[in-house]
Amino acid sequence: MSTESGGVASAAAVGPPPGMKVRLSSNESPFGPSPAAVAAANAAIAEAHLYPDDQASALRAAIAQHDGLPVEQVAVGTGSAALLMDAIQHECAAAREARGDPGEVVSFARGFVVYRLGARNAGARYVEVETDGPATHERNGYGRDVERLLAAVTGDTRVVAVDNPGNPTGAHLTGDELRALVEGVPEHVTILLDEAYHHFARGEQDYATAAELGLDHPRLLVLRTFSKAHALAGLRIGQLTGPGALVASIDAWRSRFNVAAAAQAAAIASLDDLDHLRRTVDGTREGRTRMAAELRELGIPFTDGLGNFLTIELGTAADPVVAAYADRGVGVRPLAPYGMAEQIRVSVGTPDEIDLFLAASREVLADVPARA
Numbered sequence: 176m177s178t179e180s181g182g183v184a185s186a187a188a189v190g191p192p193p194g195m196k197v198r199l200s201s202n203e204s205p206f207g208p209s210p211a212a213v214a215a216a217n218a219a220i221a222e223a224h225l226y227p228d229d230q231a232s233a234l235r236a237a238i239a240q241h242d243g244l245p246v247e248q249v250a251v252g253t254g255s256a257a258l259l260m261d262a263i264q265h266e267c268a269a270a271r272e273a274r275g276d277p278g279e280v281v282s283f284a285r286g287f288v289v290y291r292l293g294a295r296n297a298g299a300r301y302v303e304v305e306t307d308g309p310a311t312h313e314r315n316g317y318g319r320d321v322e323r324l325l326a327a328v329t330g331d332t333r334v335v336a337v338d339n340p341g342n343p344t345g346a347h348l349t350g351d352e353l354r355a356l357v358e359g360v361p362e363h364v365t366i367l368l369d370e371a372y373h374h375f376a377r378g379e380q381d382y383a384t385a386a387e388l389g390l391d392h393p394r395l396l397v398l399r400t401f402s403k404a405h406a407l408a409g410l411r412i413g414q415l416t417g418p419g420a421l422v423a424s425i426d427a428w429r430s431r432f433n434v435a436a437a438a439q440a441a442a443i444a445s446l447d448d449l450d451h452l453r454r455t456v457d458g459t460r461e462g463r464t465r466m467a468a469e470l471r472e473l474g475i476p477f478t479d480g481l482g483n484f485l486t487i488e489l490g491t492a493a494d495p496v497v498a499a500y501a502d503r504g505v506g507v508r509p510l511a512p513y514g515m516a517e518q519i520r521v522s523v524g525t526p527d528e529i530d531l532f533l534a535a536s537r538e539v540l541a542d543v544p545a546r547a
């Protein structure tokens with residue numbers, strides 16, 4: 176495998192284009208963090224001369240209580256992206272030790288870019304399982320077939336990584352499909368189930384989390400982040416839960432003192448601020464519904480996914496469309512690094528931001544070929 180994946184790596188790192196009035200390019204929460212989280216972070220910063228708790232004991236205890244798990248089954252890291260990288264490398268190193276080969280990482284095509292980067296860093300083969308095609312006017316795009324994924328799992332597979340809902344496609348597995356996946360993956364394979372967007376997906380279109388389904392697999396690891404509904408993306412904090420021995424072994428691999436004290440304090444406070452979380456999730460869902468309704472009105476096909484974003488079909492090269500949005504002060508995300516040259520991803524904004532996006536869309540999307 177090539178070690179030169181700069182283009183792919185940058186897909187995970189693209190910031191907003193400079194000078195944008197509205198930043199709908201990075202699936203952040205436009206509602207901002209909980210004020211309690213900000214206060215807790217500020218208090219921690221006043222003690223910035225002290226190292227953070229390397230074990231993040233208070234935060235892990237808070238997550239354990241929140242998720243109804245023993246604390247030994249919880250690890251935290253510098254965003255779930257870092258945890259994913261650590262977990263993939265840990266697993267592939269174990270495979271190399273056992274068999275002389277790091278094995279394969281299997282994922283659905285157009286899954287979150289970090290799975291590919293983790294496989295690359297581990298020297299492992301990255302196997303992509305094809306999905307359905309783009310969205311049409313009648314249906315969402317990029318549907319995933321669990322049987323197809325299971326058929327790609329072999330004796331060489333070490334990791335199956337699935338984002339549910341997926342970024343950037345917005346596709347998701349239903350509860351039944353997720354259960355079939357977890358039950359079908361052999362016990363030698365580690366499942367990385369990435370639930371970064373679960374808050375926005377709950378209770379819709381037969382979506383269910385692993386916890387809601389009570390799924391059981393000896394190597395099932397669930398990743399979540401404080402970057403999305405908790406709106407703490409800039410503080411870099413994510414969580415990994417699963418069987419205690421496996422979680423502890425992966426945790427031993429991370430850089431020490433990697434989660435800053437301010438991040439730990441903010442995450443604890445954010446877990447407690449249920450009102451802010453509810454407002455964020457409700458506001459995001461309302462915004463998503465409104466964006467979807469207006470795009471339908473405009474006759475533009477898109478995937479009405481369950482994350483905090485929509486994935487729009489253009490039927491033409493995305494770059495000029497992205498530039499046309501930028502000219503109007505609206506930052507949206509091109510998806511070429513995912514092999515999606517004619518699609519853009521647009522994050523849900525505040526009501527005012529959505530107004531700007533929709534006003535720009537009426538002009539920018541007026542003539543795209545995908546329009547009915």
Ligand SMILES: Cc1ncc(COP(=O)(O)O)c(C=O)c1O
Binds near residue numbers: 342411
């Ligand atoms: C599917 C998915 N997983 C994980 C992440 C990483 O989140 P973070 O590293 O900020 O916790 C993202 C971020 O966009 C994502 O879309």
